Amino acid sequence: MASLPVQALPASKRLDEPPPAHTRIGPVILSVANISLDFGGVRAISDVSFDVREHEVLAIIGPNGAGKSSMLNVINGVYHAQQGRIRFKDREFAAMQPHRAAAMGIARTFQNLALFKGMSVLDNIMTGRNMKMRTGILAQALRVGPAEREEMRHREVVEHIIDFLEIQAYRKTPVGRLAYGLQKRVDLGRALALEPEVLLLDEPMAGMNVEEKQDMCRFILDVNEQYGTTIVLIEHDMGVVMDISDRIVVLDYGRKIGDGTPGEVRGNRAVIDAYLGATH
Amino acid sequence: MFFRENGQFKSTYRADMQLLPIAQDRYFVLALVAFAFFAVPLLVSDYLYLSIINPFLILTLAAIGLNLLVGYCGQISIGHAAFMAWGAYAAYNLVQRVPMLNFLVVLVLAGLVAALVGMFFGIPSLRIKGLYLAVATLAAQFFTDWIFARVKWFTNYSSSGSVSTAPVQIFGWTIGTPRDKYLFVLGVVIVFTLVARNLVRGHLGRAWMATRDMDVAAEVIGIRPVYAKLTAFGVSSFYCGVAGALWGFFHLGSWEPLAFNLNLSFDLLFMIIIGGMGSILGSYLGAAFIVALPIALNQIPEKLGVPLSTAMASNVEFMIFGSLIVLFLVLEPHGLARLWAIGKEKLRLWPFPH
Numbered sequence: 346m347a348s349l350p351v352q353a354l355p356a357s358k359r360l361d362e363p364p365p366a367h368t369r370i371g372p373v374i375l376s377v378a379n380i381s382l383d384f385g386g387v388r389a390i391s392d393v394s395f396d397v398r399e400h401e402v403l404a405i406i407g408p409n410g411a412g413k414s415s416m417l418n419v420i421n422g423v424y425h426a427q428q429g430r431i432r433f434k435d436r437e438f439a440a441m442q443p444h445r446a447a448a449m450g451i452a453r454t455f456q457n458l459a460l461f462k463g464m465s466v467l468d469n470i471m472t473g474r475n476m477k478m479r480t481g482i483l484a485q486a487l488r489v490g491p492a493e494r495e496e497m498r499h500r501e502v503v504e505h506i507i508d509f510l511e512i513q514a515y516r517k518t519p520v521g522r523l524a525y526g527l528q529k530r531v532d533l534g535r536a537l538a539l540e541p542e543v544l545l546l547d548e549p550m551a552g553m554n555v556e557e558k559q560d561m562c563r564f565i566l567d568v569n570e571q572y573g574t575t576i577v578l579i580e581h582d583m584g585v586v587m588d589i590s591d592r593i594v595v596l597d598y599g600r601k602i603g604d605g606t607p608g609e610v611r612g613n614r615a616v617i618d619a620y621l622g623a624t625h
Numbered sequence: 626m627f628f629r630e631n632g633q634f635k636s637t638y639r640a641d642m643q644l645l646p647i648a649q650d651r652y653f654v655l656a657l658v659a660f661a662f663f664a665v666p667l668l669v670s671d672y673l674y675l676s677i678i679n680p681f682l683i684l685t686l687a688a689i690g691l692n693l694l695v696g697y698c699g700q701i702s703i704g705h706a707a708f709m710a711w712g713a714y715a716a717y718n719l720v721q722r723v724p725m726l727n728f729l730v731v732l733v734l735a736g737l738v739a740a741l742v743g744m745f746f747g748i749p750s751l752r753i754k755g756l757y758l759a760v761a762t763l764a765a766q767f768f769t770d771w772i773f774a775r776v777k778w779f780t781n782y783s784s785s786g787s788v789s790t791a792p793v794q795i796f797g798w799t800i801g802t803p804r805d806k807y808l809f810v811l812g813v814v815i816v817f818t819l820v821a822r823n824l825v826r827g828h829l830g831r832a833w834m835a836t837r838d839m840d841v842a843a844e845v846i847g848i849r850p851v852y853a854k855l856t857a858f859g860v861s862s863f864y865c866g867v868a869g870a871l872w873g874f875f876h877l878g879s880w881e882p883l884a885f886n887l888n889l890s891f892d893l894l895f896m897i898i899i900g901g902m903g904s905i906l907g908s909y910l911g912a913a914f915i916v917a918l919p920i921a922l923n924q925i926p927e928k929l930g931v932p933l934s935t936a937m938a939s940n941v942e943f944m945i946f947g948s949l950i951v952l953f954l955v956l957e958p959h960g961l962a963r964l965w966a967i968g969k970e971k972l973r974l975w976p977f978p979h
Binding site for chain 2: 443444448455461475488535
């Protein structure tokens with residue numbers, strides 16, 4: 346495991362408070378500029394721009410239909426925006442492709458569970474390693490040395506992820522049989538298996554009870570701290586959002602209406618109007 | 626089975642990832658293979674080889690091939706007999722035109738020809754799914770029926786359009802008797818079963834299953850749909866090509882293009898539906914079911930002393946067959962393999978309720 350960035354700080358500080366944001370957060374790693382997305386005349390996103398900085402936790406919030414999930418889909422190439430550019434690690438794209446996004450280090454979890462239902466927990470997470478596996482079809486067919494060694498190497502990484510997410514007991518269980526909260530963890534595990542630099546989480550805590558939400562928050566913050574992974578998450582629970590994010594982007598009807606620290610966003614008039622309704 | 630994995634702890638990933646992690650399973654399968662190779666030849670009559678065992682084994686191979694595509698990768702095909710035809714005609718032409726080739730090489734080449742054709746007809750799968758893809762694969766069936774009936778080169782300009790084969794020789798072993806054919810086919814099927822198991826538990830198999838279960842998620846974690854779908858079509862057609870060559874040389878002996886028509890495609894599909902989608906064992910069970918059932922339905926009334934006219938018997942056979950398929954689809958869509966798995970799970974705890 347990567348050494349904790351936190352360890353650089355004095356122990357006393359580490360225990361009571363998270364490291365101050367400015368020591369952890371790096372330069373801009375991902376930026377979307379002037380993104381507009383239409384679905385046959387319906388405008389889902391119009392002219393949205395924002396930056397994501399390395400190692401930060403960025404939340405995207407907004408009422409239903411604000412274009413949050415579409416935004417994530419544009420970032421990892423499931424949707425192609427009609428206008429705008431995506432800049433990731435100093436390369437600029439008009440449209441991402443899903444496998445290129447994956448290869449460059451963007452992983453993703455899904456709002457409605459998108460696990461591979463017919464496969465075990467282990468296989469689901471192993472599939473996240475697929476991109477890094479190279480042995481050819483013949484070597485796999487005969488399962489000769491290299492194929493098996495490769496499989497074992499990646500199995501070890503996957504076992505670390507299983508340990509981290511505390512799902513050892515369900516390793517061989519078909520994911521369809523797991524409780525909802527555990528399935529969400531497997532979804533996170535599959536994304537982590539890519540060893541991403543940017544992790545896009547689409548409502549990781551939707552439909553969970555308080556304990557499950559706390560567990561999930563802990564996993565997200567641990568991933569962020571231990572691996573330094575940049576997190577972009579969509580979440581509706583404002584308590585969670587205000588608590589764990591460094592910065593918040595607010596969308597409403599496909600437009601960006603707020604962008605800043607939790608404190609700034611909380612005081613933003615447009616945001617309050619969008620959530621509470623404004624009299625026009 | 627009637628045993629549990631108690632006390633068999635795995636301390637290495639290799640031990641945990643082996644084909645049959647439970648020791649008793651390994652012994653059982655080894656015993657079964659030994660029985661098939663050494664005991665069956667002593668017990669079985671030529672009639673049984675010709676009418677049941679050999680067709681069962683060859684169709685199992687084809688069913689495994691179709692299962693890799695439909696059951697593991699989720700791409701439906703109702704034209705797989707076409708790829709068997711390509712394998713059979715490729716083998717026939719290779720044997721005719723390049724007689725010095727070893728038949729094992731011929732088998733592999735026949736498989737490769739079928740794989741190429743299969744990948745070509747798999748290209749529509751990149752754009753369409755489900756029923757639409759099924760209709761597109763039907764094109765493979767009709768095109769193949771047409772080309773082998775019309776293009777005389779493939780049938781070596783035989784006047785009737787049918788082709789016939791001489792007994793195969795491998796390393797001086799003439800595979801002529803039904804028993805020899807059985808032993809050869811058995812060897813081939815066992816090797817290809819192992820290969821299929823290895824493929825589906827490796828990263829290629831995971832790519833297939835991921836594409837089957839949730840194609841968008843698969844793409845997002847870096848699996849290229851082009852790669853997953855076309856390899857599935859290729860490997861699947863390879864299996865069917867080899868099975869087709871075996872079907873032609875060891876079961877039919879001589880055949881005409883109609884031998885690989887739509888009916889055979891449907892039979893293969895029934896096998897994997899009844900046997901179990903996404904299960905290698907299911908391919909065996911389904912093939913056994915489809916091959917043995919008509920014969921059993923034919924013989925049981927006779928044995929029971931109920932005289933049935935031939936016409937009546939064949940009608941009853943169709944009715945029972947049809948209703949069994951409907952029953953299976955309704956009651957256990959995952960087929961015999963799932964029933965087997967459920968039984969095994971129940972027996973793990975039996976006779977204790979928890």
